[in-house]
Amino acid sequence: MSRVAVIGAGIGGLAAALALLQRGLDVDVYEQAPELGEVGAGIQISPNGTRVLYALGLEDALRRVEVLPSRRQIRHWSTGETWDWFELGATTRNRYGTPHVMLHRADLHGLLAGAVLRLKPDAVHLAKRCTGVAQSDGQAQVRFETGETVNAAYVIGADGIHSKVRESLFGPDKPEFTGVVAWRAVVPMPSLPSHLSQMIGTNWLGPKGHVLHYPIRRGELMNYISLVERDDWQVESWTIAGTTGELANDYRGWHADVHAIIRHIKTPYKWALMVRGPMPRWSKGRVTLLGDACHPILPFLGQGGVMAIEDGYVIAACLAKHFSDPAKALARYEDIRKERSSAVVRASHENRKSVFSPALADKDAIAVEIAREWQQVRLRERFEWLYAYDATGVQI
Numbered sequence: 001m002s003r004v005a006v007i008g009a010g011i012g013g014l015a016a017a018l019a020l021l022q023r024g025l026d027v028d029v030y031e032q033a034p035e036l037g038e039v040g041a042g043i044q045i046s047p048n049g050t051r052v053l054y055a056l057g058l059e060d061a062l063r064r065v066e067v068l069p070s071r072r073q074i075r076h077w078s079t080g081e082t083w084d085w086f087e088l089g090a091t092t093r094n095r096y097g098t099p100h101v102m103l104h105r106a107d108l109h110g111l112l113a114g115a116v117l118r119l120k121p122d123a124v125h126l127a128k129r130c131t132g133v134a135q136s137d138g139q140a141q142v143r144f145e146t147g148e149t150v151n152a153a154y155v156i157g158a159d160g161i162h163s164k165v166r167e168s169l170f171g172p173d174k175p176e177f178t179g180v181v182a183w184r185a186v187v188p189m190p191s192l193p194s195h196l197s198q199m200i201g202t203n204w205l206g207p208k209g210h211v212l213h214y215p216i217r218r219g220e221l222m223n224y225i226s227l228v229e230r231d232d233w234q235v236e237s238w239t240i241a242g243t244t245g246e247l248a249n250d251y252r253g254w255h256a257d258v259h260a261i262i263r264h265i266k267t268p269y270k271w272a273l274m275v276r277g278p279m280p281r282w283s284k285g286r287v288t289l290l291g292d293a294c295h296p297i298l299p300f301l302g303q304g305g306v307m308a309i310e311d312g313y314v315i316a317a318c319l320a321k322h323f324s325d326p327a328k329a330l331a332r333y334e335d336i337r338k339e340r341s342s343a344v345v346r347a348s349h350e351n352r353k354s355v356f357s358p359a360l361a362d363k364d365a366i367a368v369e370i371a372r373e374w375q376q377v378r379l380r381e382r383f384e385w386l387y388a389y390d391a392t393g394v395q396i
């Protein structure tokens with residue numbers, strides 16, 4: 001019998017497994033995919049997330065793959081006019097103690113997996129698709145598609161937005177389409193004109209759309225993400241390929257620099273953004289959830305992965321402290337994490353309003369909108385609570 005079975009070897013599941021192993025708890029991770037890996041896309045980890053990754057001993061490993069951008073800038077969707085937005089780099093590190101980094105997902109995933117496997121070489125079990133969980137006195141049981149079962153003292157469902165563990169505990173969910181489709185792609189940086197291949201993040205503001213690009217993997221690649229309001233595509237998956245023609249059509253009339261990037265994309269992928277209502281509980285008996293499985297977050301703040309990492313650290317601390325008392329361990333975990341993740345879900349929702357503000361359609365009004373909504377001081381006030389939070393220091 002495992003002490004802790006983690007379902008899903010994504011960013012959240014691996015962060016939890018690493019934190020548990022570091023606290024001396026035995027862990028087995030069960031992943032549906034036949035190989036360990038992540039989609040070809042970028043991820044930004046803000047200082048509240050790097051604080052946890054540093055506490056897990058990953059500072060040096062991160063340094064080998066990260067981009068430490070100097071700043072973010074805003075550009076106007078049709079004229080290309082550019083405004084400095086906020087400082088990152090040393091400013092962020094000095095303010096929060098840890099940096100804001102831009103990464104390839106596969107690099108972050110690889111360094112988490114490497115750290116887990118160094119502590120327990122046989123910790124990860126591949127091609128194990130969980131179909132449900134059951135519980136009886138003193139243990140939980142995980143069922144797999146293969147017909148196999150494993151028993152564990154605790155089960156953590158880190159199996160993402162379509163979580164089978166969640167469904168098994170609380171029944172099917174009812175996602176609602178937001179009317180927004182996200183595109184993602186990576187582009188080799190050397191293929192782009194030099195004014196676009198800078199070590200900064202850029203957000204293009206426009207009507208009914210938003211384009212974001214930033215450097216990843218030591219600056220060798222550019223991560224491209226864009227959001228567009230349209231209602232003819234409702235599949236929530238990162239593995240559905242679209243065409244560059246369809247992507248270009250979504251940004252018809254946008255500045256030539258946006259189209260210069262789109263032209264260098266080989267395969268763009270599209271994902272329909274869905275929302276789900278907050279879950280009153282995440283746990284039952286000896287089984288709980290983390291990350292997207294219990295609080296999927298719209299990507300308007302870049303916090304879904306960071307919240308999964310924070311969850312992973314806190315669940316490990318709660319289990320280490322109250323292992324013999326499941327009710328106490330999981331109640332404490334929910335108490336600490338629910339309030340925090342709900343605030344982030346709400347803030348992300350709110351941010352959608354400024355990202356798609358109708359004022360952004362108008363060339364003159366955009367400067368007023370930027371001065372009001374996007375200015376550094378105001379953003380700092382709005383997000384201090386988010387970035388200053390220390391998941392490694394909470395009282396368990």
Ligand SMILES: Cc1cc2nc3c(=O)[nH]c(=O)nc-3n(C[C@H](O)[C@H](O)[C@H](O)COP(=O)(O)OP(=O)(O)OC[C@H]3O[C@@H](n4cnc5c(N)ncnc54)[C@H](O)[C@@H]3O)c2cc1C
Pocket residue numbers: 007008009010011012013030031032033042043044045128129130131158159160161162163164182184225271290291292293297299302303304305306307308
């Ligand atoms: C456009 C976009 C941009 C984003 N940008 C950012 C960003 O910059 N910063 C940030 O922090 N977040 C970002 N996010 C959010 C982030 O990607 C997610 O919140 C994060 O990946 C959640 O991690 P997770 O470990 O909970 O789930 P996942 O990453 O989904 O991992 C789940 C794992 O479980 C496995 N699995 C699933 N079902 C089963 C099963 N039945 N049995 C066994 N294994 C299973 C999967 O194969 C996978 O390995 C973004 C999201 C989107 C859509």
